[in-house]
Amino acid sequence: IHAGFDPGEGLEWQSASQLTSLRRLKDGRPWYEAYRERTLAVFGHWAKRKPVVRPNAVGLDTGCVYGGSLMALILPERVLISVPARRVYAEKKFWDEPALAEAP
Incomplete structure (x- = not known):
């Protein structure tokens, strides 16, 4: 997945815009918190200080352009x-961090 998607809709019905820019659902939650499938979803384009690691989703963007690191899975x-x-290639003014980087 390029950035995110709406787990409530079939992947085949989602627009290129959704797949390249969606981060949060309408209720404000990160999309990966609502993702319940067993298939691993690997995504980027949402810079965090630490990778997002959940049983069914891994976010690899750790802000390399902002002086963080480049991740591989x-x-x-x-x-x-x-x-x-x-x-540092660019300045990040705001880090949109999840409450927990890993699922409990």
């Missing part, structure tokens, strides 16, 4: 690899 082992950014 090795499958099927589900191993995360992190490489620090060489420099």
Whole structure:
């Protein structure tokens, strides 16, 4: 998944705009909190200080462009690899952090 999607709608019915820009559902929750499927959803384009790691969703964007790190996910082992950014390429004014980076 490029950025996100609405788990309440079939993937085939979602627009390119939804798949490239959706982060939160209408109720304000991150889309991955409502995602209940067992199929692993890997996404980016939502920079966090730490990767989002849940049983069924992994967010890889850890803000490399903002001086964070570049993440990779090795499958099927589900191993995360992190490489620090060489420099800050852009300034991030606001970090939209989840209450928990990992599911309880």
